[in-house]
Amino acid sequence: MKTRAIVPNGVVPTLCRMCDTRCAVNVHLNGGIIADITPFDGHPVNQGRMCPRGAAAIDLFYHKDRILTPLKRMPSGGFKEISLDQALDEISGRMASLKNEYGARSIGVWKGEGLGFLQQEEYARRFIHAFGSPNYFSNDSACFNGRYLGYHLVCGFWNAFPEFDQAKTILLFGTNPPMCHPPFMREFADARQKGAKLVVIDPRLNPIACYADIFAQPLPGTDGALIWGLINYLIETRNYDVDLVERFSVGFEKIAAYAKRFTPEFVERTSGIFSHVVRDIARLIVKNRPRISIFPGAGLEHHENGVNCVRALAILSCLCGNLGQACGLFRPEPLGQRSLCLYDELALPADDRPIGAERFPVLYEVRRECHSMTAMDYMLGDGAYPFKGLLIAAANPAVTHPNTRKVENALASLDLLVVSDFFLTPTARLAHYVIPAATFLEREEIHLNPKRQLVNITTRVIEVDGVRNEYFLWRDLAHRLGFGPQYFPWPDERAVNQWLLEPTGLTVEELQRHPEGYIYKPPAFGKHHYLDFPTPSGKLEFASAYLKNLGLPEIPVYTPPYHLQLGKDEFPFVLTTGARKSLFYHSRHQNIPRFRNVHPEAEMEIHPDDAAELGIANGDKVRVVSEVGELVIRVAIKHPGELRRGVVEIYHGWEQWRVNLLTYDDINDPISGFPLLKAVPVRIEKLPPD
Amino acid sequence: MKVVFIEQDRCLACRNCERVCSFQGSGGFKRENTSIWVHIDMDDRTIFTLTCLQCENAACLNVCPTAAIRRDPATRAVLVDETVCIGCKMCVNACPFGCIHFEKNRRVAAKCNLCQGLPRCVMNCMSGALHYGDVNALAAIKRRKIDRTMINTTLFSRGEHRQ
Numbered sequence: 075m076k077t078r079a080i081v082p083n084g085v086v087p088t089l090c091r092m093c094d095t096r097c098a099v100n101v102h103l104n105g106g107i108i109a110d111i112t113p114f115d116g117h118p119v120n121q122g123r124m125c126p127r128g129a130a131a132i133d134l135f136y137h138k139d140r141i142l143t144p145l146k147r148m149p150s151g152g153f154k155e156i157s158l159d160q161a162l163d164e165i166s167g168r169m170a171s172l173k174n175e176y177g178a179r180s181i182g183v184w185k186g187e188g189l190g191f192l193q194q195e196e197y198a199r200r201f202i203h204a205f206g207s208p209n210y211f212s213n214d215s216a217c218f219n220g221r222y223l224g225y226h227l228v229c230g231f232w233n234a235f236p237e238f239d240q241a242k243t244i245l246l247f248g249t250n251p252p253m254c255h256p257p258f259m260r261e262f263a264d265a266r267q268k269g270a271k272l273v274v275i276d277p278r279l280n281p282i283a284c285y286a287d288i289f290a291q292p293l294p295g296t297d298g299a300l301i302w303g304l305i306n307y308l309i310e311t312r313n314y315d316v317d318l319v320e321r322f323s324v325g326f327e328k329i330a331a332y333a334k335r336f337t338p339e340f341v342e343r344t345s346g347i348f349s350h351v352v353r354d355i356a357r358l359i360v361k362n363r364p365r366i367s368i369f370p371g372a373g374l375e376h377h378e379n380g381v382n383c384v385r386a387l388a389i390l391s392c393l394c395g396n397l398g399q400a401c402g403l404f405r406p407e408p409l410g411q412r413s414l415c416l417y418d419e420l421a422l423p424a425d426d427r428p429i430g431a432e433r434f435p436v437l438y439e440v441r442r443e444c445h446s447m448t449a450m451d452y453m454l455g456d457g458a459y460p461f462k463g464l465l466i467a468a469a470n471p472a473v474t475h476p477n478t479r480k481v482e483n484a485l486a487s488l489d490l491l492v493v494s495d496f497f498l499t500p501t502a503r504l505a506h507y508v509i510p511a512a513t514f515l516e517r518e519e520i521h522l523n524p525k526r527q528l529v530n531i532t533t534r535v536i537e538v539d540g541v542r543n544e545y546f547l548w549r550d551l552a553h554r555l556g557f558g559p560q561y562f563p564w565p566d567e568r569a570v571n572q573w574l575l576e577p578t579g580l581t582v583e584e585l586q587r588h589p590e591g592y593i594y595k596p597p598a599f600g601k602h603h604y605l606d607f608p609t610p611s612g613k614l615e616f617a618s619a620y621l622k623n624l625g626l627p628e629i630p631v632y633t634p635p636y637h638l639q640l641g642k643d644e645f646p647f648v649l650t651t652g653a654r655k656s657l658f659y660h661s662r663h664q665n666i667p668r669f670r671n672v673h674p675e676a677e678m679e680i681h682p683d684d685a686a687e688l689g690i691a692n693g694d695k696v697r698v699v700s701e702v703g704e705l706v707i708r709v710a711i712k713h714p715g716e717l718r719r720g721v722v723e724i725y726h727g728w729e730q731w732r733v734n735l736l737t738y739d740d741i742n743d744p745i746s747g748f749p750l751l752k753a754v755p756v757r758i759e760k761l762p763p764d
Numbered sequence: 765m766k767v768v769f770i771e772q773d774r775c776l777a778c779r780n781c782e783r784v785c786s787f788q789g790s791g792g793f794k795r796e797n798t799s800i801w802v803h804i805d806m807d808d809r810t811i812f813t814l815t816c817l818q819c820e821n822a823a824c825l826n827v828c829p830t831a832a833i834r835r836d837p838a839t840r841a842v843l844v845d846e847t848v849c850i851g852c853k854m855c856v857n858a859c860p861f862g863c864i865h866f867e868k869n870r871r872v873a874a875k876c877n878l879c880q881g882l883p884r885c886v887m888n889c890m891s892g893a894l895h896y897g898d899v900n901a902l903a904a905i906k907r908r909k910i911d912r913t914m915i916n917t918t919l920f921s922r923g924e925h926r927q
Contacts (some may be wrong), residue, residue, distance in 0.1 A: 113887055123886075123887060123888065123889055123890045123892070124887065124888060125890055126783050126787075126888055129784075252776045252777065252778035253778070256780075256890040257890055259776045259778065259891035259892075260890060260891050260892045262891070263774035263776070263892060263893065266773070267909065268912075269916075281776065281777035281804050281811065282776050282777070283809065284777065284804060284805075284810060284811050285775075285777070289809075656779065656780065657793075667792070668791070668792045671786075671792045671793040671794045672783060713806035715806055716806065
């Protein structure tokens, strides 16, 4: 591969995008080659430290398997290298004819995690909107949106990352920050050294639980019962923020009446968490409120009862008096930059019916995002209208989306599938056209860190011959389709960034002078900033009239998870998927050899007593069977404390061992449409040794 | 002299130090090649991290029959010269802390060399448990913690509370 660095020798600061934490790093160039990546000292996110994923961006950038030329699938099934111009001409030609035949809505885009959010997401949204289709999909439909909606429905906002180091008690629900948010570790350690208590609630005992003061291990999918138990304790003992409830909230009486049944003993019967542990956690909250940090992980939202669980958590935060606290429900102020989205500018045809908007209206109305699981039905011909073409930007649904077989069939049945990615992923292998994608080192984009009200611009450190970044993909397609001059007039992403920043008074050059991050406004804390909430009633909505009108539960009632309703006869185990691994990022980075030293092969984690009962030893192969499908995988027998009996765990991103063969796409949360991924009933069959 | 020291109560056991340390010596992330160890005891639910203490009177250095182990004049780290090491493993036997080990591929003794003064484990410790500095800084950190406890206890005994 031929590359061009912006400076042949020197050190260039930028932000890492090997995961979405976006730590500040220094890229060391030597003779035009990236020689090393080290932490940038002075950025508040990572404070001069980094994780091994950062330096491995070199391995990603120079990877021998990287796609450097567009590929076209031949009738024989193989791929042929073609020029970028030919690829874009043919893709835009196909898009235009599909639009003619079936309408613009027959084509959609799907933004993936491999590229990032924010600006990359807005490019994709702008492109498909200008094309005339409402069908924007993303990985957020199976990660993030559930939590966002949960908080949004109660408070009208969500600051995902509170200032943990300001808390006196930190509660983590279904998350393993040392693996998925490494910079949190410093904040937890700071808080604990100042005397804060750490409470970890997770069906799997991760090492962070060894660091915690209290570890509680609920049955998968029953967190809601515990959260209601804590709400009940605060209300029963009148240890909640009365002023906040009276002045700022609606629906308190309704939740108070509903919470009554969640006594610690009831919580124990439902979730398996001992009643005295429920009381211990509740007392910690009472003692240390309002200085409580609550962080919900993806573990809460990957259930059919997920959003209500997150809503209950948001209510718990409010009752703690968390509002306006740095460590709690703090609403960051926006930078005020322009948006690339066209929702306010260009009306979509009223009868276009975004996919899934009728099934999951909240998802579309709040997030302007279509439901990717419903999209599979459309692709297979079971939708309200034909859906024929999809452009995927660095997403890998053939691995990470529920019900893999169905996803593969759906993608394979499309008339046009375009995948832009670094590697020939299982999703890319199904595509008609594969376009090489650029890594974060090859683009300039604006990154916001709302928690600190801080903005950064990244640097285009290096370019690869023949590889153009995502902005050019959307721009060049837009120009070929005729709406380029109007909606993608900028010659490059520098011009986009200048346009985005214009209303803020900031310039690209100014931001480039601040690799440590530019604080656009110091955060202001305190309850008095919150006289008005961006909710329909303008108040904190413990009960939501909006949901009630849609025929959904007004208050976040707890529904027992599916596996408890199904009974244990046919499927005696419950499978929880997707506990994070420190080096992988969902389905990414499996092809980095040194990472495979740490995670060489997929494993199903199981309790030693369950393994003994099934007569299986460490490393044996088993067949895991669910209502959806089956998977053959090796067994790793864990310490008896790590998992409850009857619970097994498999990582979600393996290309070779796709756990989503087992997961449901059709058991969904009624609000977010999220699939059931983390409490799947399964049975385990021993296989003869190979 | 500067050493890698550990605030044990900041370690959350992400194990990234082990991986980048292993990479320095082997180009891979295998745990068998690391010279810093995070020990997680699931029975006790404890975490303890240890690496070479760069002893002033180092047992490994003293016992080495070929003088393959010497002190780096620049960093004062105790180093193994792999061209001189005969692989006798006496150092592994002598180290009271288990912080020097036998490298199975190159068949020589291996230990922390402080990465020529830029220890990667510290650079990759995102919880801030690992530091590279004068070990007396660790003593100062511990004293600060005790000071804080004492102040709070004193205030409490006077009936005053502090946020």
